Amino acid sequence: MSGNTFGTLFRITTWGESHGAAVGVVVDGCPAGLLLDESDIQEELDRRRPGQSDITTPRKEEDKAEILSGVFSGKTTGAPVSILVRNKDVDSSKYEALRNTPRPGHADLTYELKYGLRDWRGGGRSSARETIGRVAAGAIAKKILRMNGIEVLGHVVELGGISAKEANVEQIRTNTEKNPVRCADPDAALQMVAMIQAARSEGDSVGGIVDILCVGVPAGVGEPVFDKLSAQLAHGLMSIGAVKSVEIGIGAKCSLMKGSQMNDPITIHDGKPGTLTNNAGGILGGISNGEPILCRIAVKPTPSISKEQSTVDLVAMKDTRIKITGRHDPTIPPRIVPVAEAMVALVLVDMMMRGGFLKTSSLG
Amino acid sequence: MSGNTFGTLFRITTWGESHGAAVGVVVDGCPAGLLLDESDIQEELDRRRPGQSDITTPRKEEDKAEILSGVFSGKTTGAPVSILVRNKDVDSSKYEALRNTPRPGHADLTYELKYGLRDWRGGGRSSARETIGRVAAGAIAKKILRMNGIEVLGHVVELGGISAKEANVEQIRTNTEKNPVRCADPDAALQMVAMIQAARSEGDSVGGIVDILCVGVPAGVGEPVFDKLSAQLAHGLMSIGAVKSVEIGIGAKCSLMKGSQMNDPITIHDGKPGTLTNNAGGILGGISNGEPILCRIAVKPTPSISKEQSTVDLVAMKDTRIKITGRHDPTIPPRIVPVAEAMVALVLVDMMMRGGFLKTSSLG
Amino acid sequence: MSGNTFGTLFRITTWGESHGAAVGVVVDGCPAGLLLDESDIQEELDRRRPGQSDITTPRKEEDKAEILSGVFSGKTTGAPVSILVRNKDVDSSKYEALRNTPRPGHADLTYELKYGLRDWRGGGRSSARETIGRVAAGAIAKKILRMNGIEVLGHVVELGGISAKEANVEQIRTNTEKNPVRCADPDAALQMVAMIQAARSEGDSVGGIVDILCVGVPAGVGEPVFDKLSAQLAHGLMSIGAVKSVEIGIGAKCSLMKGSQMNDPITIHDGKPGTLTNNAGGILGGISNGEPILCRIAVKPTPSISKEQSTVDLVAMKDTRIKITGRHDPTIPPRIVPVAEAMVALVLVDMMMRGGFLKTSSLG
Amino acid sequence: MSGNTFGTLFRITTWGESHGAAVGVVVDGCPAGLLLDESDIQEELDRRRPGQSDITTPRKEEDKAEILSGVFSGKTTGAPVSILVRNKDVDSSKYEALRNTPRPGHADLTYELKYGLRDWRGGGRSSARETIGRVAAGAIAKKILRMNGIEVLGHVVELGGISAKEANVEQIRTNTEKNPVRCADPDAALQMVAMIQAARSEGDSVGGIVDILCVGVPAGVGEPVFDKLSAQLAHGLMSIGAVKSVEIGIGAKCSLMKGSQMNDPITIHDGKPGTLTNNAGGILGGISNGEPILCRIAVKPTPSISKEQSTVDLVAMKDTRIKITGRHDPTIPPRIVPVAEAMVALVLVDMMMRGGFLKTSSLG
Numbered sequence A, B, C, D: 001m002s003g004n005t006f007g008t009l010f011r012i013t014t015w016g017e018s019h020g021a022a023v024g025v026v027v028d029g030c031p032a033g034l035l036l037d038e039s040d041i042q043e044e045l046d047r048r049r050p051g052q053s054d055i056t057t058p059r060k061e062e063d064k065a066e067i068l069s070g071v072f073s074g075k076t077t078g079a080p081v082s083i084l085v086r087n088k089d090v091d092s093s094k095y096e097a098l099r100n101t102p103r104p105g106h107a108d109l110t111y112e113l114k115y116g117l118r119d120w121r122g123g124g125r126s127s128a129r130e131t132i133g134r135v136a137a138g139a140i141a142k143k144i145l146r147m148n149g150i151e152v153l154g155h156v157v158e159l160g161g162i163s164a165k166e167a168n169v170e171q172i173r174t175n176t177e178k179n180p181v182r183c184a185d186p187d188a189a190l191q192m193v194a195m196i197q198a199a200r201s202e203g204d205s206v207g208g209i210v211d212i213l214c215v216g217v218p219a220g221v222g223e224p225v226f227d228k229l230s231a232q233l234a235h236g237l238m239s240i241g242a243v244k245s246v247e248i249g250i251g252a253k254c255s256l257m258k259g260s261q262m263n264d265p266i267t268i269h270d271g272k273p274g275t276l277t278n279n280a281g282g283i284l285g286g287i288s289n290g291e292p293i294l295c296r297i298a299v300k301p302t303p304s305i306s307k308e309q310s311t312v313d314l315v316a317m318k319d320t321r322i323k324i325t326g327r328h329d330p331t332i333p334p335r336i337v338p339v340a341e342a343m344v345a346l347v348l349v350d351m352m353m354r355g356g357f358l359k360t361s362s363l364g
Helices: A038-048 A108-115 A121-126 A128-147 A169-178 A186-201 A229-238 A251-256 A333-354 B038-048 B108-115 B121-126 B128-147 B169-178 B186-201 B229-238 B251-256 B333-354 C038-048 C108-115 C121-126 C128-147 C169-178 C186-201 C229-238 C251-256 C333-354 D038-048 D108-115 D121-126 D128-147 D169-178 D186-201 D229-238 D251-256 D333-354
Strands: A011-016 A022-028 A065-067 A081-086 A151-159 A208-215 A243-248 A266-269 A272-275 A293-299 A309-313 A318-322 B011-016 B022-028 B065-067 B081-086 B151-159 B208-215 B243-248 B266-269 B272-275 B293-299 B309-313 B318-322 C011-016 C022-028 C065-067 C081-086 C151-159 C208-215 C243-248 C266-269 C272-275 C293-299 C309-313 C318-322 D011-016 D022-028 D065-067 D081-086 D151-159 D208-215 D243-248 D266-269 D272-275 D293-299 D309-313 D318-322
Touching: A011 A128, A011 C022, A011 C081, A022 A128, A022 C011, A038 A065, A038 A128, A038 A333, A081 A128, A081 C011, A108 A121, A121 A128, A128 A151, A128 A333, A151 A169, A151 A186, A151 A333, A169 A186, A169 A208, A208 A333, A208 B251, A229 A243, A229 A293, A229 A333, A229 B229, A229 B243, A243 A251, A243 B229, A243 B251, A251 B208, A251 B243, A251 B293, A266 B318, A293 A333, A293 B251, A318 B266, B011 B128, B011 D022, B011 D081, B022 B128, B022 D011, B038 B065, B038 B128, B038 B333, B081 B128, B081 D011, B108 B121, B121 B128, B128 B151, B128 B333, B151 B169, B151 B186, B151 B333, B169 B186, B169 B208, B208 B333, B229 B243, B229 B293, B229 B333, B243 B251, B293 B333, C011 C128, C022 C128, C038 C065, C038 C128, C038 C333, C081 C128, C108 C121, C121 C128, C128 C151, C128 C333, C151 C169, C151 C186, C151 C333, C169 C186, C169 C208, C208 C333, C208 D251, C229 C243, C229 C293, C229 C333, C229 D229, C229 D243, C243 C251, C243 D229, C243 D251, C251 D208, C251 D243, C251 D293, C266 D318, C293 C333, C293 D251, C318 D266, D011 D128, D022 D128, D038 D065, D038 D128, D038 D333, D081 D128, D108 D121, D121 D128, D128 D151, D128 D333, D151 D169, D151 D186, D151 D333, D169 D186, D169 D208, D208 D333, D229 D243, D229 D293, D229 D333, D243 D251, D293 D333
Parallel strands: A266 B309, A309 B266, C266 D309, C309 D266
Antiparallel strands: A011 A022, A022 A081, A065 A081, A151 A208, A208 A293, A243 A293, A243 B243, A266 A272, A309 A318, B011 B022, B022 B081, B065 B081, B151 B208, B208 B293, B243 B293, B266 B272, B309 B318, C011 C022, C022 C081, C065 C081, C151 C208, C208 C293, C243 C293, C243 D243, C266 C272, C309 C318, D011 D022, D022 D081, D065 D081, D151 D208, D208 D293, D243 D293, D266 D272, D309 D318
């Protein structure tokens, strides 16, 4: 596998399976002197946790973080921070029946083909539980960013075909966490919830779109030509399960624009050069320009649905049909918000360290 | 900068500026025993070269590749392959006037802010000429892939708002290189050319969309959870200048689908498991499933336009207006096709080596 | 810190402090299908464990390994293997007095200078307990190597000035684990034990030399020019605390030889080319040649001694004297043997994967 | 091969063969704003160049460096610096006879076994000419270090069994470059020259020992636990051809010391903590402590000797004998001095960037 480490100077390594003993992460490169305790981590894990509302899976997990290393007397020491979360409410019974019949839209078949065997309990390593490590590490990254005046704000902008009205930063900050779909438009949020419930009642699921906005990132972050900030963000965001596209700024819509529309006019803001519009999403030539950074991801509908589906029996090697009966989210975007924020925050801290914007050894 | 190397086992390092002495690439990790000479490289460089048709920049560059190392008696030796292309038709005169007035939509301002100075001649390192190294290295990657029955086929599917009809593999193979826009739909191609000419005559430019299809990739390629094949493709493709989005399979459209529509039904094909549809784009859980791999990128309109634009004078630190008069492409997608193919091929070879699908030391 | 990950394809990340909650390692890149349980790990941890004999520290640690991920139904799945060892017999009382007086020969001062604070309990991250993660991961690497007919054999060849007689492979295999100093020469072992006890009774400590021999490594392992097998071994071995030199083959003695003595004559062995002598230590040009690989490390005397020593008071910023009274090993070489074997095994597996000698995804 | 890149933030990629068209290096991560021209590079290349004195190979190479990118108006731009040196005095005639008879002590056989073929002209990639790229890149690193008050001083301390008297920093600075063996002890230098000439007249070669001293390195450089400064130095130095051991500080002699002798007493120097002795060689726990850093390497005698030697004929697969008649150095240490300095400088700059001691984007 050998792909479970992300980042260069601020580097995380995640591990763990859905129904194994635990999941966790090692955060390497956290500078010494950062005030850190479990509550910093817990806050973000609670946003990701199942069972927060009736539109998420009923799996009950406290997702209690334990910091095992790297913190002494309430401060980070510069040593790797190892964080562990035990799996508690594990029920593999529903998966036994699916051992030999890979679920469409899931990684069951590809894991089986690559590794020759797989941990079939709850999706094993390819479960969304894998993202706990990302979110726990992202909580540290976000804390470092906040200390540097940088905010990372994710929110759902479309779900099941329902689009939110465009929101400004203040609305995103204020409204997003007030509804279970994490949408900054309260009216759209209500419709989204109804849409999710309708889909669930049909045994189906819905997809959506999530925006991540970063405010306060200084100009100069990003390492051309392959480690452009945009490229690192694309890497990090596309590595999240269920994400099928990553856009920066105006994104795919740029294909329909003329140069004279797309180019953001440059002007003097508060004595320094800035842009009048932000189609570029805060990144030009792979380097931040000081404007807000905007990323967008499309999230596919949850592949676990209770409608009957076609698949194959890997032992008999013939076509068959299955019905999935485990506990699942009817939609992913609301719970992916903290995961996407985490990946963006991890990329920002790492790239800011690479560019010399953040201290690497000690905050001292 | 420190971001000019890409890949883990099959690894490239590019260098060079638009108006410097030369541009080039070092390809490390090419197995020994591959038949290779300049013509293998030249074929792909000629597809990327300016001046191929009247819809590209009139800059005249032969882009003649010289292999300086790693090949002996017509075969690679396992040592790094260094490839050099001299810049010939360099005309920096038009850029002198733009030294202190960063061009909107370009990296002029971000390079200036990050590095404190910049090579302002022709865009310097952030010029599209930087992609010569990618294409030269990609030519080697594509040769290795072809020997393994894998094809990487890029083509323009939308340009200036004109959409091509959906094309099958055979049409892509046959039609794409027959028209200057690299579109597999000959009728759409004609309209696209007209659209480009219209935009140019208005002093403007147009964007578009490029698909990259990979046929023959075996199941099992990709290293979860951060080095998923999709994440690596997103990284590689988003690192190309002018790309503002990367999609895998159905891409952003997944947001409007239900799970029952999105999930590709699994079935037995020729005695092995395959899928009936390919919304996933050949990748599930970050691992290839044996179906064709489909990537899509949106390419912004060329930022260099001759219409007057607003910018700032960095010396006087005040608003001003500029007109860009150098030689430029009025649209990027046709010329980005070989670059995108190169990045995809580089990712595939590297990830196939990491997964043990391709030999690393010697083709034997 | 950001330096807690080692390896490219077979990659470990270690974490944990001497007196923290636990220490551990994440092993990424272990192929699926390897039979693995805690006993495989425990065997090697028991060789490293304190309190094995009366020449080691009296700290009592069971060092019980818990595998938290990556294993399902007794086999590895390809997912990262997370291994945790709780710290049990933690006694920080003796260290309280040393908070502001860095111990000579230890990393107390350098950690303080780098990070601005440090976990002063038991050496924190710079404690030899950090090597538990290495040994646990090395146990997996050694198992993979054994399945491929490769043995990694460490043994003490000099201790406190007492040199062992040269031993052949059979003697190393048979004798090393039979005495507490891990010396293949039983007579020298007895003298070494006496020397250690004498040093301890004087409140002092002794250094020594450890050889690591690898039998069965195929020709062709190593990636010139920077990732030569020798360079990777030097990196891995020099990263172990207390190691002050790394030699390959004849090592430093080569400086006194003529070319005609140093060059190993090449000859046909069993139908293939081999060498008559092995001054090169099995590596030429950074690539293994099929002969046994020989590494040698010099290990400094334990810096913790009970004799009074000069140091400074970091608060008063003036000279002072300290006596160290915690529990310590009077010599390191016997306990470093399994650690050095682990590092060598980790390098070999990683480099064999990079060279295509070992499967990366699945043992099939 | 895939091992031709070294470093994380200050990263070099070398390429080229002894008798190919050219050799070179790409230096990535050089901050913008550094005054740089060919003369900076040439100075170091001239120290490495063959034919500097009558104790080196008579191969005549000007080794003229050409900077192809990354420099604009006399300053680095932050973009990769590509440096090329053409091979001029190439004479492959002597090697033709050795195509099928690998030279003992060389990498001929291991390259053949690994890659299945090899560039047999002048040692191909495994030639000492490969080090040109290291030295050229090292020249940039040394310039950056000098601007930060850091000197890297290599000198020969033993050659052909003749030991130099211990020299202080001033003697090393003054004397080393005054004699062809680069020894700080002028009397020993004379004997060394005589010894080399004697060995050459016998058709033989001699080995030796080189020390590299770094003055001015601040405390805090090094990234435990795997990327300790000592481990990185060992990696870099052991990656140089002909090096068979790397020692830090007192090195292998530590094995004969007691803890009370080895531990460097800590004391207040100029108001800050320092050590009275420097057995540690300036590194504790893998982190610099502010004292001079001392590395030592043992260099084997040149494997190319004109005495007849035993080898095999790879075509007939039987034993045979060869006489090597090309142009060779009778000893390596004097010419390895600038190479070793380069590797140490490269490690220092990279590790100082990782630790936040040096700017990464712009010298401002």
